[in-house]
Amino acid sequence: MQIVVDLNRCEGYAQCVFLAPKVFELHGEEALLYAPAPPAEQAERVRRAAAACPVQAILVGEQAGADAGTGAGADVR
Amino acid sequence: MSGEFKSGRIVIVGASLAGLRAAETLRDEGFTGELTLVGDEPHPPYDRPPLSKQVLLGRVPAADVGLPARRQVDARWKLGVRASGLDPAAKEVLLANGERLPFDRLLITTGTRARPWPHPEEARLDGVLTVRTVDDASRLAERLDAGPRRVLVIGAGFTGSEIASACRERGLAVTVAERGPAPLVGALGGTLGSFAARLQRAHGVDLRCGVTVTSLLGSNGRLTGAELSDGSRIDVEVAVVALGAVRNTEWLDGSGLAAGPRGVACDAGCRAFNMYGIVTDDVFVAGDVARFPHPLFDYQMLALEHWGNAVEQAEVAAHNMVNPGPLRRPHLAVPAFWSSQFGLNIKSVGVPTFSDQVTIAQGSVEEGRLVVAYGYRGRITAAVSVNRAKWLEHYQRLIETAAPFPPEPGAADRPTAPRVMASDVPDPKVLSHGPTVALTGHLPDRRLAVLRPMA
Ligand code: SF4
Numbered sequence: 001m002q003i004v005v006d007l008n009r010c011e012g013y014a015q016c017v018f019l020a021p022k023v024f025e026l027h028g029e030e031a032l033l034y035a036p037a038p039p040a041e042q043a044e045r046v047r048r049a050a051a052a053c054p055v056q057a058i059l060v061g062e063q064a065g066a067d068a069g070t071g072a073g074a075d076v077r
Numbered sequence: 078m079s080g081e082f083k084s085g086r087i088v089i090v091g092a093s094l095a096g097l098r099a100a101e102t103l104r105d106e107g108f109t110g111e112l113t114l115v116g117d118e119p120h121p122p123y124d125r126p127p128l129s130k131q132v133l134l135g136r137v138p139a140a141d142v143g144l145p146a147r148r149q150v151d152a153r154w155k156l157g158v159r160a161s162g163l164d165p166a167a168k169e170v171l172l173a174n175g176e177r178l179p180f181d182r183l184l185i186t187t188g189t190r191a192r193p194w195p196h197p198e199e200a201r202l203d204g205v206l207t208v209r210t211v212d213d214a215s216r217l218a219e220r221l222d223a224g225p226r227r228v229l230v231i232g233a234g235f236t237g238s239e240i241a242s243a244c245r246e247r248g249l250a251v252t253v254a255e256r257g258p259a260p261l262v263g264a265l266g267g268t269l270g271s272f273a274a275r276l277q278r279a280h281g282v283d284l285r286c287g288v289t290v291t292s293l294l295g296s297n298g299r300l301t302g303a304e305l306s307d308g309s310r311i312d313v314e315v316a317v318v319a320l321g322a323v324r325n326t327e328w329l330d331g332s333g334l335a336a337g338p339r340g341v342a343c344d345a346g347c348r349a350f351n352m353y354g355i356v357t358d359d360v361f362v363a364g365d366v367a368r369f370p371h372p373l374f375d376y377q378m379l380a381l382e383h384w385g386n387a388v389e390q391a392e393v394a395a396h397n398m399v400n401p402g403p404l405r406r407p408h409l410a411v412p413a414f415w416s417s418q419f420g421l422n423i424k425s426v427g428v429p430t431f432s433d434q435v436t437i438a439q440g441s442v443e444e445g446r447l448v449v450a451y452g453y454r455g456r457i458t459a460a461v462s463v464n465r466a467k468w469l470e471h472y473q474r475l476i477e478t479a480a481p482f483p484p485e486p487g488a489a490d491r492p493t494a495p496r497v498m499a500s501d502v503p504d505p506k507v508l509s510h511g512p513t514v515a516l517t518g519h520l521p522d523r524r525l526a527v528l529r530p531m532a
Contacts, residue, residue, distance in 0.1 A: 002145035004124050008385045008413040011467045012422065028420030029446075029464050033131050036124060037141035061145030064097050065114075065121025068154035 001043050002063045003050070005034055009057040016049035016058060024049060037063075082399045084110040088170050088178050090160045091186030091325075092116025094124065095364030095387040099184055100150040102395035112152040113178055115170065119157035120211060126384055128214035129236050130417060133243035135222060139215035160187070163332040165351075168359070181359065182398050185329075185341055185349065186391065188365040189322035189382060194231075199293040200318070204300030207318045208236060217317060221247055225314040228252070229303050231290050233260035235416045237319030238273065242418035245280045252283040252311055254290050254303075257503055265425070265461055267501025268435050268449055272442050272463070280419045285309075290316075322382055324366050334360065340368040340380040345407040347394035361398055363390040369408060373476065374431045374458065383414040411473055415466075424466050427451065427459030427476040432500040436483045438472075440465055448472065451500055452482025 003023070005016075012030030016023075023038045023046055038046050050058035087103060089096045092114045100114060116122075123142045131137040155172070162171035163183070170178040191207035194200035204225075206217050221228070221244065228244045230237045233255035244251040257263060260277060262270030277284045285305065293316055294302040302312045329336035334357070335350040336342075341362045342350045347369070349360040362369075364387040368378040393408040415424045432451035438460070440447030448468050451459035456479045460472030475484055483495050 002143045004145055006385070006388075007126070007415045008424070027417060028422065030466055031417030031420070031422035033134075033136065033417075035131070035137055035141065036127055037137075037143060059145050059147070061147060063121065063143040064146035064150075065092070065154060065156075066143070068092075068114075068121045068156055 001040065001046065002037055002061060003034065003046060004036065004059050005032060006057045006059070007032060009055045010053075011055055013054050015052045015054065019049040019052055020045035082401060083107050085181035086111045086113075086179060087182050087184065087398065088113045088115065088180040089184045089186060090115045090170055090328075091184075091188055091364065091366070092118075092154065092156060093122050093186065093188055093364070093387075094144065094384065095186035095188070095391040096184070097122040097144060097150075097391075098147070098388050099186065099363060099391035099395040100152055101147045102392045103399060104148060104150055106396055106399045108399045110181075112150065113155060113180075114150075114152050115155045115158065115160050115172065115178070117157070117159040118210060118212075121154070121156065123211055125209075128211065129208055129239040130243070132214045132218055133208075133221065133240060134246060135218060139211050139218060142211060160328050163329055163334070163360075165333055165357075165360070183360045184394055184398065185360065185362045185366060186364045186387075187325035187328070188387075189324050191318065192320040192323050194293070194318045194320075196292070199295070201298075202293060202295040202300040203298055204314050205293060205316050205318065208240060209322070217315075220315045221249060224249070226250065227311065227313045227315075229254065229290070229311065229313040229316040230319055231316060232319035232321065233257075233273075233277075233284070233286075234263060234319060234321060235261065235418075237317070238277070239416060239418050240317050240319060241277060241282050242280070245282060245419070250281075250283070252285065252313070253277065254288055254305060255284070255286045256289050258286055260284070260286075262501070262503060263430075265429050265449075266432065266435060266451070268437070268498060269461060269463075270501070276419050276421065322365070324380070326366060339378075340366050342368045342378060345370055345372075345409070346397045346405050347390060347408060348397070361394040363387070363394040371412075371428075372409065373411065373479070374428050377431070379412065379428065381412050383412060385413050386410070411476055413473075421445065422464050422466055423461065424469055425459065425461045426469055426473045427457070429459040429461055429500075430502045431458045432502060434482065434497050435500045436495045436497045438484055438495065439468055450482065450484050452497075455482055456480065457482040457484055 024034045027033045050060045122144050132139050159173040161173045191209035227250040230241045230253045241253050259270030260273040289306045292304045324340045326336040343362040347361045348356045349362050365382045368380045370376040389410040397405040413426045434452045438448045438450040446464045448462045457475045462469045
């Protein structure tokens with residue numbers, strides 16, 4: 001699972017911090033820090049946090065391009 | 078006919094945030110043709126903002142910063158291979174491994190790279206690093222884990238300041254050398270620049286402004302120190318070069334496109350211009366590498382190194398790549414970015430460098446919570462909040478409607494007599510860090526447009 005928070009939108013309401021404190025954390029008064037690849041056991045809490053965010057700033061999904069392969073010129077579909 | 082727009086071959090050069098979001102939008106909009114993404118890094122797309130924050134603080138491993146997919150893109154990924162040229166007549170992208178990728182439409186999202194230390198021998202010293210890629214951040218985090226006695230950060234723009242903040246939070250001694258008069262001054266002007274200088278010093282940063290690093294010193298291939306233009310010398314084991322970004326446009330040399338060190342010029346619909354200023358209809362640009370005219374800012378060509386711009390411009394470019402003329406959209410989003418450093422949340426809307434005056438519209442420097450509004454010729458063009466993100470939306474609306482500057486009193490804690498000061502945005506040439514927003518060139522026509530938010 002990967003997450004990204006659109007911090008232009010985030011207004012530091014901290015709902016996510018209450019719902020998944022191991023993943024989201026306020027750094028100072030309103031700067032949000034988060035773990036971009038939370039462990040599987042946090043998945044449910046992360047989904048709840050994303051749903052609760054009043055500005056819908058949290059995007060949850062599988063890692064983009066995980067099927068892309070790596071290495072020089074790797075050509076994977 | 079919309080059929081021809083929804084099929085064919087699309088190549089996206091640049092497999093980072095903008096490239097990824099464009100690919101997803103193409104599929105969302107019904108593109109069923111062949112899609113290829115080319116990226117010079119061997120990694121799938123990842124998110125850069127955490128690199129200078131969570132990753133340097135040691136809270137998140139660099140390998141974790143992948144991006145979530147919005148949907149499947151059913152694309153061919155060519156990662157770890159650089160595009161080396163573009164043949165616009167044959168409509169082919171040339172790759173460094175000799176391969177040629179034919180396309181019907183091309184999207185350029187090659188972004189930027191860290192500006193290297195100008196002396197190559199010194200740059201090779203063990204301990205001299207930059208932070209742009211996931212590999213850079215991972216190397217620097219490792220160095221910081223080892224507990225160096227002192228870190229030197231060269232350049233006090235946003236990246237340099239965030240790096241210095243991470244070092245202090247880890248309890249490491251850090252010297253910041255900035256050629257300009259203050260940190261962040263190139264992006265935010267004098268008022269917030271002097272605020273940032275006080276902030277850094279209060280957090281124990283050895284901040285030296287108005288100086289340059291004249292040489293990095295080494296012994297047996299390892300960095301041992303640095304000499305500054307004021308004659309001083311410091312002992313350091315790690316130096317981070319944070320001198321801003323260089324746009325990745327060299328591969329377009331000879332392509333006939335309007336591409337150069339300032340980026341690839343395009344229209345508000347993300348279509349690239351050729352070197353004669355004629356718009357192309359099959360080459361599109363988005364993200365950090367694009368320069369585009371924005372009606373809110375006198376149609377000046379903006380080049381924005383912002384996360385939000387990469388996403389929004391990629392969406393517009395992708396939409397326009399698969400839709401005919403009348404359905405095409407302009408990229409009119411109001412620029413916005415954020416930074417967190419020294420425990421503060423700094424957010425910006427509009428273009429602070431597009432200003433002649435500022436005023437502290439809410440809060441105060443003393444409380445460490447404030448909104449600074451920026452004006453240009455009597456209208457509001459930007460606002461920056463420090464630990465006051467919730468207020469920013471109000472200013473965004475004022476910017477979008479070209480409201481007068483200084484702004485009307487809005488909130489209760491506004492200082493009684495708003496003091497309007499010069500915005501003090503210095504000439505970018507005197508800074509060691511490039512400004513986050515580059516204002517480059519303008520159309521002769523100086524009409525002011527009132528931008529309405531898109532429905
Ligand atoms: S709930 Fe949303 S707005 Fe609030 S801190 Fe989390 S991401 Fe930000």
